[in-house]
Amino acid sequence: MAGLTLGEALQKSANFFDQRGCESPRLSAELLLAHVLQTDRLHLYMEYSRPLTERETDAYREMVRRRGQGEPVAYLLGRKEFFSLDFEVDSSVLIPRPETEVLVQVALEVLNIRESAPVTVWDIGTGSGAIAVSLAVHKRNARIVASDISPKALECARRNSARHEVLDRVQFFCADLDQSTPGTEEEETLRRVLADGFDVIVSNPPYVRSGEIETLQREIRDWEPRAALDGGKDGLDVVRRIFAQAGRYLRPTGAMVLELGEGQAKALTEQIGREWVLETRQDFSGRDRVIVARIGSVV
Ligand SMILES: C[S@@+](CC[C@H](N)C(=O)[O-])C[C@H]1O[C@@H](n2cnc3c(N)ncnc32)[C@H](O)[C@@H]1O
The missing domain is CATH 1.10.8.10 (Ubiquitin-associated (UBA) domain)
Structure with missing residues (x-):
């Protein structure tokens, strides 16, 4: 050359x-x-x-x-635009996707019902912090808990939080859903923070079926973190655990806003029982990709 x-x-x-x-x-x-x-x-x-x-x-x-x-362009550049904000990315985090902007939009709509009252949000599997930081930037009265199982991803999320000057309103935890390392100060703090409850719980969890990982584009399959992709046999392992383990921290008037794979909303509705009321929202191509789950009345 x-x-x-x-x-x-x-x-x-x-x-x-x-x-x-x-x-x-x-x-x-x-x-x-x-x-x-x-x-x-x-x-x-x-x-x-x-x-x-x-x-x-x-x-x-x-x-x-x-x-x-x-190697994906975003990793080579070390950055990716998401929700009109510039995010640092590295190979420890999923590259934020345009469809996840729909999730942020829906979460903001749900939060905006509260207008200026302080609101609390938990972003489970924060990765680069794309969702948590976007919500913090656009919702100045929100306090956000951002957690991930990957310590390296959390470092990236923290840097993005500092870059967009929302570090004072976003608290980071290394945890497998609601479980941090036993006996640590972090575990104690997380338990206290979770006990306060949340107005909104958001997550873009890993939801690819294990058997489909090998069929993904090379850029994704060989470069993006497996823990960000693999959702188990039917793709819903982490999603089911979010309902079982994280749902209990939702305030009675709150909502969970989750991104799912195509076709998974229907399968999930059949599995989670009548204590939850689900609504679906569509991505830019009209596919059901985001669900809003509220606590219903147990019959
Ligand atoms: C699909 S990525 C989403 C990243 C980011 N929220 C986004 O939308 O761009 C899923 C994230 O969940 C994290 N994760 C996977 N299993 C988890 C678990 N059991 N508890 C917490 N985080 C988990 C992964 O490390 C990964 O960062």
């Missing part, structure tokens, strides 16, 4: 990505080159005929090599 102009380098790498079966080859090439040159995509076209320097070529070649192996 040495001596190539920006335009030639873009064309060559886009062709390479195409041959390697990478998603959106041209866009990947533009985003990665813009990242290496610390500019934006528009400026690449303004400098289209400029030759790359040797140092730029080396840095871009390395990016192209990694992308060619399937």
Whole structure:
């Protein structure tokens, strides 16, 4: 690639990505080159005929090599936009998805019924903190508990919380749902915080059926954390545990807002019993992907 102009380098790498079966080859090439040159995509076209320097070529070649192996663009850039906010991401966290923006939108609608009264939210499986931080930014009277089973993911979530200046309203816990490490101060604090109850519990849990993991796109299957994807045999293992273990921390007037895979809302409705009333909300393609669960009257 040495001596190539920006335009030639873009064309060559886009062709390479195409041959390697990478998603959106041209866009990947533009985003990665813009990242290496610390500019934006528009400026690449303004400098289209400029030759790359040797140092730029080396840095871009390395990016192209990694992308060619399937590494997602978001991990290579170290960032992803979500709900119009810039999030840091690394390989310890799921890359936030556009469909999860629907979950945030629905959670905000549920929370906005409370207008200016203080509200409490628990984000289970916070990952990069995309949901927790977006809610904290858009709902200034919300106090948020964000938990994850992965300590590394929590470090990333904490950095995103600091980046968006909501650290004072988001509290992080390393826990398997409501269970932190026994005998620790964290366990004691988590127990106290959970006992206060929540107006809204949100989660985008792992919900891919174990048997389907191997059929996922290479970018997801080989690079995103397994713990963020694998939901057990029918994909609903963690979801069922959320209802059983976390549901009891919901205030009587509260709601759980969860993201699910396609077709799972129906299966779940048949499993969780009549103490819950479920509503479904659709993603941008009209598929039932978000559920709002409220405590119903036990018959
Ligand atoms: C699908 S990712 C969602 C990440 C982020 N909330 C988002 O929407 O982009 C699921 C997250 O749940 C976490 N997780 C998986 N099992 C868990 C459990 N039993 N308790 C807490 N977190 C869990 C994973 O580590 C992962 O970060």
